[in-house]
Structure formats: structure tokens, C-alpha cells
Amino acid sequence: MxxxxxxxxxxxxxxxxxxxxxxxxxxxxxxxxxxxxxxxxxxxxxxxxxxxxxxxxxxxxxxxxxxxxxxxxxxxxxxxxxxxxxxxxxxxxxxxxxxxxxxxxxxxxxxxxxxxxxxxxxxxxxxxxxxxxxxxxxxxxxxxxxxxxxxxxxxxxxxxxxxxxxxxxxxxxxxxxxxxxxxxxxxxxxxxxxxxxxxxxxxxxxxxxxxxxxxxxxxxxxxxxxxxxxxxxxxxxxxxxxxxxxxxxxxxxxxxxxxxxxxxxxxxxxxxxxxxxxxxYQQRPAPADGGIFKAGWFRRYEKPLETYEQIIQSWDTASKPGQLNDPSCCLTFGVRKDGFDLLQAVVRRLEYPDLKALVLKQAVDWNPNAILIEDKSSGQALLQDLRRETKLPLIGINPEKDKITRASAVSAMVEAGKLALPTQAPWLTDFEMELMTFPNAPHDDQVDGLSQFLNWMRERQHAPEIRIRRL
The missing domain is CATH 3.40.50.300 (P-loop containing nucleotide triphosphate hydrolases)
Structure with a gap:
């Protein structure tokens, strides 16, 4: 046994x-x-x-x-x-x-x-x-x-x-x-x-x-x-x-x-x-309500309006053609009487030929009234090429002061509820995270695109022409 x-x-x-x-x-x-x-x-x-x-x-x-x-x-x-x-x-x-x-x-x-x-x-x-x-x-x-x-x-x-x-x-x-x-x-x-x-x-x-x-x-x-x-x-x-x-x-x-x-x-x-x-403690290197931009400031919309007064695109391009470290970004806004809806954010790491192709595609997709592009580095070359080859409504932007100052200058517009974000979108989390962590985020391309658009809207005294846009 x-x-x-x-x-x-x-x-x-x-x-x-x-x-x-x-x-x-x-x-x-x-x-x-x-x-x-x-x-x-x-x-x-x-x-x-x-x-x-x-x-x-x-x-x-x-x-x-x-x-x-x-x-x-x-x-x-x-x-x-x-x-x-x-x-x-x-x-x-x-x-x-x-x-x-x-x-x-x-x-x-x-x-x-x-x-x-x-x-x-x-x-x-x-x-x-x-x-x-x-x-x-x-x-x-x-x-x-x-x-x-x-x-x-x-x-x-x-x-x-x-x-x-x-x-x-x-x-x-x-x-x-x-x-x-x-x-x-x-x-x-x-x-x-x-x-x-x-x-x-x-x-x-x-x-x-x-x-x-x-x-x-x-x-x-x-x-x-x-x-x-x-x-x-x-x-x-x-x-x-x-x-x-x-x-x-x-x-x-x-x-x-x-x-x-x-x-x-x-x-x-x-x-x-x-x-x-x-x-x-929270493993999120920015306060829950954000830094320069607070989470509670953003209004929300369920779906885009059928008509907008204008469609504006704001581009922040990588600092050098062909640069892979920093992405290029396109933000598309719908302008309404009392503010602006962010309709889409596209962020890509692209070499110059692909960047130019993306600008053309975004213009075809949205038919914008104005395309804002920073008039320096790759943006300068982009403006020159597109003006020579297309009839797109291009506007070169010469930024003044530093990124933080430019973002701070438009933060009051966001706090006043002028900017609305969708309740859900594939790109929304990345956009919000970059804004909440600015200026400590590794990239600030979407912040630059936003401040470029809002500063441009703020500085416009009179729109030359208001056209009703239907999506």
C-alpha cells in the first residue's frame, strides 16, 4: 500500500x-x-x-x-x-x-x-x-x-x-x-x-x-x-x-x-x-481641468449644423519638408453666428509631397472659404506651390510672439464658450489631451492650429463676404 x-x-x-x-x-x-x-x-x-x-x-x-x-x-x-x-x-x-x-x-x-x-x-x-x-x-x-x-x-x-x-x-x-x-x-x-x-x-x-x-x-x-x-x-x-x-x-x-x-x-x-x-498621483501630467485650456470651457455638439456661415481650415505644418519627428495638422472649423464648431482634426507625419497632396484632398473634401497656413518653413514652400498650381483660398499667417503667448491670447475665447467640440469622434481624445497638457505635451501642432484660427477670427474686423455653407 x-x-x-x-x-x-x-x-x-x-x-x-x-x-x-x-x-x-x-x-x-x-x-x-x-x-x-x-x-x-x-x-x-x-x-x-x-x-x-x-x-x-x-x-x-x-x-x-x-x-x-x-x-x-x-x-x-x-x-x-x-x-x-x-x-x-x-x-x-x-x-x-x-x-x-x-x-x-x-x-x-x-x-x-x-x-x-x-x-x-x-x-x-x-x-x-x-x-x-x-x-x-x-x-x-x-x-x-x-x-x-x-x-x-x-x-x-x-x-x-x-x-x-x-x-x-x-x-x-x-x-x-x-x-x-x-x-x-x-x-x-x-x-x-x-x-x-x-x-x-x-x-x-x-x-x-x-x-x-x-x-x-x-x-x-x-x-x-x-x-x-x-x-x-x-x-x-x-x-x-x-x-x-x-x-x-x-x-x-x-x-x-x-x-x-x-x-x-x-x-x-x-x-x-x-x-x-x-x-x-494620477499619472496624467496635467490637471484634469487642463492648464491654459480648461476642460470645462469646451461646449459640445451632437452633430454638425446643416449650414455654416463659413468653413475655415487651419494648417500647422512640420517645421521642415520631410521631417518625420513632428506631425502636420489640419483643423477644419464651421463658423456659426455665436461661435465655432471643430469639425475634424487630421494629424499626419508626412514628407513634403504627401503633405501637399493632403492639403489638396482636405480642400476637396470640405471646400473651405479660407485655408490658413503659417507662412514659414515648409508652410512657406507649400503656399508658394499651391498659389502657383491652384486657385485655393490660401491665407499666409505670420505668427507673432511665442506659442504659449499665442495660445494664452485666445484662451478667453474658449473660456467664453466660443469653441464647441463633438461629443464623440475618432480624433477627439488626442485633440483634448494635447490641449489639456499644453505647454508640457511632446507635440503642440493642434494647439498651434487652434490658436492660429482663433487669432485670425479675432483680428478680422469685417468679413469681406458671408456665404451660407451647406455640409
Whole structure:
């Protein structure tokens, strides 16, 4: 007769730590910060589920945005590398933060976990070498390693199957265009190239949002990244359903009320200011009501009118013919007696011949009374060519002052309810986001197109002719 021995409670718990990253993270927290009280919440499980998916290579590019002090570093930069190396001592991990001292702290915390009695019990096969067991880098006998570096530092000669970036900027650095661009360039041209396996390697970026063009914004604009965004306060009804985690957040729900109540968060918002709070807590680097343009200022229309007094198109073109970095934008407005309806926004990255073709197509589609084009750079060449080749109602605009001043000058018109947006349109979210985040957004082409149109309308004393337009 064969008997099956039931595992002891200790054996069952050890098995749980080996197979469930969330349980392992909780145990690691007690080791790294033994004097603190651990308060569990669903978001810790959710982060672990995403990281387990990364471990299985189901996700290879992951961005996690979450407020500060919600266990992001322990979860991603301390516990996960230790768990990876325990399961496979040959894994190679590179981890970076904005400051060397912070990178070294994460490295030492990870090593502290790996040298604990409970860790060596559940992962007896892992051994650290005696000659390469340092703060910056420790190596296993299976030649796996965890290497710590900082943003901007060279990582020549080092590589990994897992790359982690934890807070590439602090709040002060994020205010500097130069430092943001340096961090993004360091990632693009340096750190991201250190993957040992370009096909199956994994990169995880975890941070709080600090600016619309921080590393998260920079990478999300490129596309191809899985995005786990966890705001401190839910702004819309959100259904979280990933792996073993299923949660519904209603508008106003705080992320972890046992740790930080709504009242505490509101106090934090007062102390930080709405701009910083919107980025660091809400993962939206602009206040909900906007900056220069407030969300509550925009009127809404269900469907366009059958007739408009005029149809006006406003173009903001890329600064150089053939430039791919900045898009060109066409906004089409219907002019009514008491204001303007934005009928369409088209944003494209185009080389000059395709840009000219798009101007012609938009003119055919809408038959506008006037086409406003900024009379400089590619817009100047566009005006010259189109005037020579067509009879389109082209108007060259010579902008005065800077972008922010021009946008501020027309903000009163928007506040007065002169501009109406549709209740829904495929382009609407991108348009609103750019306006709400201006002047901190990575692109401002639609803002320029809007301010160009509104300034032109404001400066017109008398329209030469009013024609009723039927759509």
C-alpha cells in the first residue's frame, strides 16, 4: 500500500513563494524593511501578475505608472530580480535609476533578500560567487547577475535578458528639457541596446509621471509598449481584469484607502499643487481641468449644423519638408453666428509631397472659404506651390510672439464658450489631451492650429463676404 505524504505547512508556504511573485514580494518587504507594517492591496498582486507575464515572455515591453510610495521599487526592482535569479540562477538583469545612490540601494536590498535564510531555503540551488559579490554587481555560480547603474552612466560590456528602469528622473530633473531629453536619449541609444536577446529580452520601466515628455511619455508615443497605469484616485469607472486580479474601480475610489485615505490624498494635492499631483498621483501630467485650456470651457455638439456661415481650415505644418519627428495638422472649423464648431482634426507625419497632396484632398473634401497656413518653413514652400498650381483660398499667417503667448491670447475665447467640440469622434481624445497638457505635451501642432484660427477670427474686423455653407 502506497501512502502519499502531505506537504507540511512550511513546505506549502515555500512552494507558494517559489511560484507566486506576489507572495514572494510580501516576504521580501518584511526582510528589507522589518520594522514597517505591511498592508496588502490588490495593486501589489496586479503588478506581480504583469511581471510574471514578463517572466513568461508574454509581455516584453512594459511601462508601469503608479504614485510614489506604493511599493513599486520593492515589487519591480528588488523582489522580482531576486525571484528571477532564484528560479533561474543564470538570468542576467540590469537595473537603473536616476541616481547612483538609489540604484545601489535597490541592489543591496535585493542582495539582502537573496542572502536571507528563508530565500536560501526555497532556492537552495542559487549561490553567489565570492569574488563578484559587490554593491553594484553580484554574480551567481551559474554566471547570472544583477547589475546596478544610473541614468546617463555607461553600461559598456554589460548585458542582460531583463532590463529595468526605476524612476529615470526625479521631480526637479523632469522640469529641465535638457535632462528629460538626455534621459530619453540614454535609454534609446544606450540602455535599451544592452539586451542579450533582442527577440525575447524584456524591458520594464516603472515610474511616476512627471512630465508629458518624460521617459514614459516618450516611449508610449512610439508605441509597442504594454501600459499598466494605476492612478491614485479613479477618474472613470475602470475594470481591472488581468491574470488572477479582478477589481472594479468606481470614480473617486482611492488606490489603497487603508494606507492613504481620500483626505490624506487631498492634503497631498494641496501641498504638491495640481500640476505635480496630476502627474505623480494620477499619472496624467496635467490637471484634469487642463492648464491654459480648461476642460470645462469646451461646449459640445451632437452633430454638425446643416449650414455654416463659413468653413475655415487651419494648417500647422512640420517645421521642415520631410521631417518625420513632428506631425502636420489640419483643423477644419464651421463658423456659426455665436461661435465655432471643430469639425475634424487630421494629424499626419508626412514628407513634403504627401503633405501637399493632403492639403489638396482636405480642400476637396470640405471646400473651405479660407485655408490658413503659417507662412514659414515648409508652410512657406507649400503656399508658394499651391498659389502657383491652384486657385485655393490660401491665407499666409505670420505668427507673432511665442506659442504659449499665442495660445494664452485666445484662451478667453474658449473660456467664453466660443469653441464647441463633438461629443464623440475618432480624433477627439488626442485633440483634448494635447490641449489639456499644453505647454508640457511632446507635440503642440493642434494647439498651434487652434490658436492660429482663433487669432485670425479675432483680428478680422469685417468679413469681406458671408456665404451660407451647406455640409
Amino acid at each position: 502506497t501512502s502519499t505524504r502531505r506537504p507540511s505547512d512550511q513546505e506549502a508556504f515555500d512552494a507558494l513563494l517559489r511560484h507566486r511573485l506576489s507572495a514572494f514580494t510580501r516576504k521580501a518587504f518584511a526582510t528589507v524593511d522589518p520594522g514597517a507594517t505591511y498592508s496588502h492591496n490588490w495593486h501589489i498582486d496586479l503588478i506581480a501578475e504583469y511581471l510574471e507575464a514578463c517572466t513568461r515572455r508574454e509581455i516584453k515591453r512594459l511601462i508601469i505608472n503608479i504614485p510614489p510610495r506604493y511599493m513599486k521599487s520593492i515589487s519591480v526592482t528588488v523582489a522580482w530580480p531576486a525571484w528571477l535569479l532564484g528560479r533561474d540562477p543564470s538570468e542576467r538583469i540590469l537595473a537603473a535609476s536616476y541616481a547612483e545612490v538609489l540604484s545601489l540601494k535597490h541592489s543591496m536590498d535585493c542582495r539582502l533578500v537573496m542572502q536571507s535564510d528563508w530565500y536560501r531555503r526555497i532556492f537552495p540551488g542559487l549561490q553567489l560567487t565570492g569574488d563578484q559579490n559587490e554593491k553594484r554587481k553580484f554574480v551567481t555560480t551559474a554566471r547570472g547577475h544583477r547589475f546596478a547603474t544610473s541614468v546617463g552612466a555607461s553600461v559598456i560590456g554589460e548585458g542582460g535578458r531583463f532590463l529595468i528602469v526605476d524612476d529615470p528622473l526625479n521631480a526637479q530633473q523632469a522640469l529641465s528639457d535638457t535632462q528629460r531629453e538626455a534621459a530619453n536619449t540614454w535609454f534609446d541609444q544606450g540602455f535599451s541596446t544592452r539586451l542579450d536577446d533582442k527577440e525575447n529580452g524584456v524591458i520594464v520601466v516603472v515610474m511616476q509621471r512627471l512630465h508629458a515628455d518624460d521617459l514614459s511619455g516618450h516611449l508610449l508615443a512610439k508605441g509597442g509598449w504594454e501600459h499598466l497605469c494605476i492612478p491614485g484616485i479613479a477618474e472613470v469607472r475602470t475594470v481591472v481584469d488581468f491574470g488572477r486580479v479582478k477589481v472594479i474601480r468606481e470614480p473617486g475610489d482611492v488606490l489603497h484607502p487603508a494606507r492613504e485615505s481620500r483626505q490624506a490624498i487631498e492634503r497631498q494635492k494641496t501641498e504638491m499643487g495640481s500640476y505635480a499631483f496630476a502627474g505623480q
